[in-house]
Amino acid sequence: MITHPLKYGINCCEENKTRFIYQYYFYQSRFFPSTPISAYVIFLLLFFLIFTPLNITAQYYSSGQEPASVRWRQINTENFKLVFPDGYEASATYIANTLEYAAKLDTVSFSVRPGKIPVLIHNFTSISNGMVAWAPKRMELYTIPPQNTYGQEWFQQLAIHEYRHVIQLSQMKQGLTRILTYLFGEQIAAGVLGLYIPFWFLEGDAVLAETMFSQSGRGRLPSFSLPLRTQLTQKGAFSYDKSVFGSFRDFVPDHYVLGYHLVTKAREKYGVDIWNHVLDKVAKNPFMIVPFSEGIRDITGLGKTKLYEDVMNELKQDWQNQLNKSILTPTDEIAIPEKDVFTNYLRPYFTDYKTIIAEKSPFDDITMFVEIDSTGNETKIYTPGYYLPQSLTYAGDVIAWAEREYDPRWQHRNYSVIKIYDRKTGKSQKITNKSRFFAPALSPDASRLVVVDVTLDQRYALVIIETTTGKEIQRVTTSQNYYFTNPSWCEDGKKIVTIIVGNQGKAIALVNPENRTVDRLTNFSYTDISNPVMCDEKIYFTGAWSGVDNIYQLDIDSKKITMVVSAPFGITDPQISADGTTLIFANYSEKGFKTSQKKIDETQQVLFENFEYKDVELHDKLFLNNTNIFDPEKIPEDTYPIKNYSKILNLFNFHSWGPLITDYQNSEFKPGISMLSQNLLSSSVTVLGWEYNTNEQTGKYYFNFRYEGLYPAFGADLSYGKRKSVYTDTTGSKDYYWRETNLKSDISVPLRFVAGKYTSYLTPIIAFDYTQLDIDPESGLRFDRANFKTLTYRVYAAHYLKMSSHDLAPKWGQWVGVNYRSEPFKKGGLGSLLSGELRCYFPGIKKHHSLSFYAANQNRNDSIYYYNNIIRLPRGRIDIYGTKLNTLTANYAFPLLYPDVSLSSFMYIKRLRMNLFYDHTTALANNKKSYYPSTGFEFFADVHLLRFLAPVAVGLRFNYLPDTGKTSSDFLLSINFDSL
Numbered sequence: 001m002i003t004h005p006l007k008y009g010i011n012c013c014e015e016n017k018t019r020f021i022y023q024y025y026f027y028q029s030r031f032f033p034s035t036p037i038s039a040y041v042i043f044l045l046l047f048f049l050i051f052t053p054l055n056i057t058a059q060y061y062s063s064g065q066e067p068a069s070v071r072w073r074q075i076n077t078e079n080f081k082l083v084f085p086d087g088y089e090a091s092a093t094y095i096a097n098t099l100e101y102a103a104k105l106d107t108v109s110f111s112v113r114p115g116k117i118p119v120l121i122h123n124f125t126s127i128s129n130g131m132v133a134w135a136p137k138r139m140e141l142y143t144i145p146p147q148n149t150y151g152q153e154w155f156q157q158l159a160i161h162e163y164r165h166v167i168q169l170s171q172m173k174q175g176l177t178r179i180l181t182y183l184f185g186e187q188i189a190a191g192v193l194g195l196y197i198p199f200w201f202l203e204g205d206a207v208l209a210e211t212m213f214s215q216s217g218r219g220r221l222p223s224f225s226l227p228l229r230t231q232l233t234q235k236g237a238f239s240y241d242k243s244v245f246g247s248f249r250d251f252v253p254d255h256y257v258l259g260y261h262l263v264t265k266a267r268e269k270y271g272v273d274i275w276n277h278v279l280d281k282v283a284k285n286p287f288m289i290v291p292f293s294e295g296i297r298d299i300t301g302l303g304k305t306k307l308y309e310d311v312m313n314e315l316k317q318d319w320q321n322q323l324n325k326s327i328l329t330p331t332d333e334i335a336i337p338e339k340d341v342f343t344n345y346l347r348p349y350f351t352d353y354k355t356i357i358a359e360k361s362p363f364d365d366i367t368m369f370v371e372i373d374s375t376g377n378e379t380k381i382y383t384p385g386y387y388l389p390q391s392l393t394y395a396g397d398v399i400a401w402a403e404r405e406y407d408p409r410w411q412h413r414n415y416s417v418i419k420i421y422d423r424k425t426g427k428s429q430k431i432t433n434k435s436r437f438f439a440p441a442l443s444p445d446a447s448r449l450v451v452v453d454v455t456l457d458q459r460y461a462l463v464i465i466e467t468t469t470g471k472e473i474q475r476v477t478t479s480q481n482y483y484f485t486n487p488s489w490c491e492d493g494k495k496i497v498t499i500i501v502g503n504q505g506k507a508i509a510l511v512n513p514e515n516r517t518v519d520r521l522t523n524f525s526y527t528d529i530s531n532p533v534m535c536d537e538k539i540y541f542t543g544a545w546s547g548v549d550n551i552y553q554l555d556i557d558s559k560k561i562t563m564v565v566s567a568p569f570g571i572t573d574p575q576i577s578a579d580g581t582t583l584i585f586a587n588y589s590e591k592g593f594k595t596s597q598k599k600i601d602e603t604q605q606v607l608f609e610n611f612e613y614k615d616v617e618l619h620d621k622l623f624l625n626n627t628n629i630f631d632p633e634k635i636p637e638d639t640y641p642i643k644n645y646s647k648i649l650n651l652f653n654f655h656s657w658g659p660l661i662t663d664y665q666n667s668e669f670k671p672g673i674s675m676l677s678q679n680l681l682s683s684s685v686t687v688l689g690w691e692y693n694t695n696e697q698t699g700k701y702y703f704n705f706r707y708e709g710l711y712p713a714f715g716a717d718l719s720y721g722k723r724k725s726v727y728t729d730t731t732g733s734k735d736y737y738w739r740e741t742n743l744k745s746d747i748s749v750p751l752r753f754v755a756g757k758y759t760s761y762l763t764p765i766i767a768f769d770y771t772q773l774d775i776d777p778e779s780g781l782r783f784d785r786a787n788f789k790t791l792t793y794r795v796y797a798a799h800y801l802k803m804s805s806h807d808l809a810p811k812w813g814q815w816v817g818v819n820y821r822s823e824p825f826k827k828g829g830l831g832s833l834l835s836g837e838l839r840c841y842f843p844g845i846k847k848h849h850s851l852s853f854y855a856a857n858q859n860r861n862d863s864i865y866y867y868n869n870i871i872r873l874p875r876g877r878i879d880i881y882g883t884k885l886n887t888l889t890a891n892y893a894f895p896l897l898y899p900d901v902s903l904s905s906f907m908y909i910k911r912l913r914m915n916l917f918y919d920h921t922t923a924l925a926n927n928k929k930s931y932y933p934s935t936g937f938e939f940f941a942d943v944h945l946l947r948f949l950a951p952v953a954v955g956l957r958f959n960y961l962p963d964t965g966k967t968s969s970d971f972l973l974s975i976n977f978d979s980l
Contacts, residue, residue, distance in 0.1 A: 062678070067409075075640045079100060079103050081116060083119070095155050101634065120140045123143040123456055160214060187656035194949075198244060198949075222547055232312060245949075251363050277298060338591075349394040349395075351394070357392075369383075388404060402418055406752060431469060437452065443489045450463070485530065528549075548570055647709065670693070672691035672692050700720060704716075738773050760798065762796070813840070837856040855888050858871045911941070913940050918935045937957075952973065
């Protein structure tokens, strides 16, 4: 996975919710949004955003920090520097050897060889992920294998996939981009990659690598191609822009699926060198308008859009032929009213009440548990919090599932806990604390749960716990440290059937908890199998032998495998009725997974030896030769010196620099020099340099430092330089100069608390500001040295309901902030300011509508000078002064339309939305009250400009001032990097 290069990396993890939004207001007095200059300004904004270092630290991607108590160790190899927590030495050595072996395979088809790269290992999380970032360059690995893994050991998967991203980024270090690296540092390679190369290529090429260089990989999984295969055969291809940028109206397969099929088909048709040439073209010609598309055209004669259309047409024909050849099994679909939006019903279970319990995940809403009766009526039972998908289990009126729980302070310490919901009492309960338990399965009598446990030192186990208390009863491990997936109980509650994953793929195993034995029932195979359930000495599971995920039966005594259900697109999550006669399962369609059932009829089953494989085998046509296949037996067993890794000695890591300063808060680009540092642990960020003020023709030195490696986070900003202004005497206007020293420091404790579907935040901050003014000796004007010392106390708190991707704001939520600023060290000067703010969110009239209110009070005790306003003021007004201010704001935001329309390659429009507002401020100044009302509307288009991946909100605000009758309009623009 790769955090998008404009966060300066490549990443697939959606756990990190820090907002990367830059918002600008261009007023009508400056230029009109309808004029051609607007597009030019937007283009320059995007260009400079990528190619200039920032004066703020949010530009560089940080996924968070480990607890301050963690001691770090390191291993150095030829190509990698691994940094990992103390106690993880054995696994780190294995990972080092695996990476070295994968590196030799992964570099086969590219011309540039990467240098040594740091690798940071996170083993305190419950997240399955990996990422590569490039400013600063690093690889980060998360150690929890996913439950829906394919038949390859987790770190072998990560090594091939993530190192492919390293190669992609290294490929930028040639030609003109290599020269620019000396001017800009590491950020230039990531910037060029992020500006020109689509995300679908980065991830699609990495999925191809994991498939091509191994016996497994996602490219071999029917479940991976499932959404695209179904869409093409049932609905046809979407436009290129819709497939790349997504939609709020239709479910769109992700960039992994799209990218793998585009990259693989092009490579199959036009040769193995096509993508090497394309990356070379981008790196050597970064100032071409569309070097990626031109690189494709050089080889294929097609641009990327036409290539996409040709590939989709070919895939549609191939998959339609596959579907036509399939012999399908009749099934009974559970009568659920047709949904307007794509909706998945997963993990279905029969109940004793002739109803069905299932996990419902609508495309436009958060996941919930529902009960469906025989007529198709649906009742919501419970809404979980940060639910681990497809972990629901049901038995005896009890629902259990796994849910992610977060440390309040440290992003890289989180847990997977088990929760239960008792339908009889209507109460939910968390039964484990700070656990790393996954894939829970209730015993038939609901008295016990089996879960998969992953320890901090990477040992895998099946653990039996009590349902009511979470107390551990038994633990089962294997000497080979096989990873367990999808466990479930047999009908008498004495044995457990599970899938084990090892170096040779996947196998079905039967576990006896009493004597802690694990008996393998099938040979290991790289063909994907999952979700086994057992009844009457027969095991039913999903398998991919036919090129589609269907349901198979394994007879434990004879070891014969037969196909039980054959579906057109794919099946998952089979379960058996209590009497053992009926299968219920999730059956995929163009509207999502639906719930289907099938009577078990052994006369209609197909023997294993009669299976006909019908998949479209893209991957097998691309093997270079057998020597390039990842062979676990060939992973070296080298030993490396293990040393301590010092946090202090590795506090700074200067990775990027540049001859330009970008101040986005004031929409200015300034000449100067800056250097940027972010250490490997992402606990320390530093920006230093010299900035030239073109208005005053003066310069200043600055040093900004932020440290988040301790429980309180610290920040310090220091600047010193010459300033200039003008005074007037009897002889006219004259310049005068002074030296200005600014020191700003703060200490904060950013906390996050998750309780089910609600998330709360609390951040207390204490800040100190010091400003000193010294007259320049050469100045014609003299004044005494002056200084200002300010203390600021702030507390921010929030409480939000989890949002869906379609929501414009939380359905329920509150945000409160209190600020107090004063100059306590001397009287006079700046006085003091006290403010309080409250923002509340409520659901609107219809789905995804939002009603919100904002109320604020500010009291200012002015002196010679005074502080700027902190609270929000009415829109359409610029300056309001008052020693006391009270503001009340109401907003009603709602979507208008989901057009999914492209205006050539300039703009793709995903959503049109509107916000109606009313603002009112009462100001008290000199014992006189003044009233400042404002009303109007804001119209936004959520778009992608110039096929730039980060969503852009382009808007127009119309302001009306009732007290004066005046109107005005503002052009609004924001870029959301949080979605990358």
